Amino acid sequence: MANILVVDDELGIRDLLSEILNDEGHSVDLAENATQARAARAGNSYDLVLLDIWMPDTDGVSLLKEWATAGVLTMPVIMMSGHATIDTAVEATRIGAFSFLEKPITLQKLLKAVEQGLARNAAHQAAPVAAVAAPAAAPADPTFSQLPAVSAVMAGVDPGPHAHQGFDLDRPLREARDGFEKAYFEFHLAREGGSMTRVAEKTGLERTHLYRKLRQLGVDLGRGKRG
Template identity: 55%
Template sequence: MSNAHILVVDDEPDIRAIMQEILEDEGYQVSVAEHAEAARQIRREKRPDVILLDIWMPDTDGISLLKEWCDNGLINDCSVIMMSGHGTVETAVEATKLGAYDFIEKPVTTSKLLITLKRALEMASLQRENQGLKKRSPIVEPLGHSEVIQQLREQVKRLTQHKMSVLINGESGSGRTLFARYIHQQSLRRDGPFVNVRVAGMSPENQVLELFGVEGSPAPARLEQANRGTLYIKDIADMDDAVQSRLLNSLESQSFTRNGGSEAIPIDVRIIAATAYPIDKAVNNGRLREDLYYYLNIIPIHIPPLRDHCEDVPELLDFYVNVFVNQENLPYRKFSVAAQNRLRNYTWPGNVRELRNLVQRLLILGNGLSIEADEVEPILNIQRNNNQRATSIYDLPLREAREQFERDYLEHQLQEVDGNVSKVANRVGLERTHLYRKLRALDIDPKQTKK
């Protein structure tokens, strides 16, 4: 495995130096650590392919360090070879049970070292390949034969061969995540990870922790997890402004710094971002930073609402019937022509997600092989009522609910004083300049609120 990275962990400087010299002569990249803490740091920052780990060390012994990595799931992508000049059969067995690939005794001969290392690298490569196959979900091409969906699929296929960022806009439930996965699965990064982050409802502090991680924590940051793959950020317009700025800096430099850390960690990440919020409005009112918008919006993708391609409804109904029959063992039922026509003429405020839920409900609760229009109608009434209730402020994401409340509250206050901003500032306890900025951000014109 050319250019493989080997980490040698040993408290004896002579052994570290000799092994480094031998391995570098063989063409390997080599890092060395004299104790467990240095090994932890190098393992986090450089992700070695194989670790040569001494058992007897002064602070934390090799077995304890191996167990720590094993408990945190941190040896799945590399092989660990234990070393000791005072090893026993029991120690070797314990190390193997914990997940070590092999155990070699000191003094280590060059031939034994290189043979064991070659086999460990082959094992690490197989482990990564198997993990990739397990994680790789089957490619699901967005369904539909309508002109708008066919054009969208063609647009997606053209951009999959490029590395630039993608900004997806579309209503909730329209299939933004499906298209994001499809772009990743069709791209040159298909063998890399697809990491999904949803920031809506998170505090700014948690957004930072989620994306950038914490120095010293064994859990990798989302940016780190997505290395050589795709980071999908849902609801990008709900990200805090300061976090957006830090994210942009990381994307432009293709590196980031963990919270509490000082060293820049290189990354190779493609960003796909999505929002249900109107893009122009998000930029104008400051929800989405203009500089981040220009970085992300190289390839804009708009996912149409289902009401704009209702001719695809019958195909979607058949697809989700088969999904629930095959995956959840629900009884097969077929939509009649009359039921399909009724659903083609429905407005689908909840988009494809609402259609999926309708199919599931009808398969669970209904009887008979055929689904007729009179069975569909009561379900539509229930979903229509649910969609109307969902517009309540209590069902909105926190940021949207706060904005809606502030807008209603300030419009009421302005109406009470006939649009006088100075009086409203005194009534609500805000500085007038601050109030003017807030009114602009909320698109409130004081002149329009006069009685």
């Protein structure tokens, strides 16, 4: 079990993230702005922080910079936003953010990012000397794939049109994402013979969340079943 701080000015997002993380066995504290986040960080030690960028009092990037400057950025911080640019993501990474999640946050991406962040924190706790020697602004596994072509841009590579063969990039982002996710789940359903248990294990989703996601995407649950 890990101690996690969720900082977001939207009540619905705080409640949703808290519910998911509690279901995973973690202890969760909530803050609706930078002022509450500062107080929580001052009084507690966290294994991970989920930090929204756009907040009414102080934005998340500025708060991240405060913690880095004060020497209290001792835990992985996952930035969250629905309107961030590549420049914002890059700046947050340079300051010391571990990764970035684009809203609306999918369950699979959330749990994967949290798992990677906690693994990073555990590695630092086990090897404090190595952690001190490592550059603070060099995340081990930055997950910037949620922003269009960020991974390629940061690597200095032109992704080009052939990197997205098979997907209609003229569609709105939400429709394109839903199309990919539907194809993804249909593939796993077919490969696992329609077994929801095995698909849940392969995709890292709980069965309840998996059923809900499949219904939302309009996936035919009987399509992959063997005769």
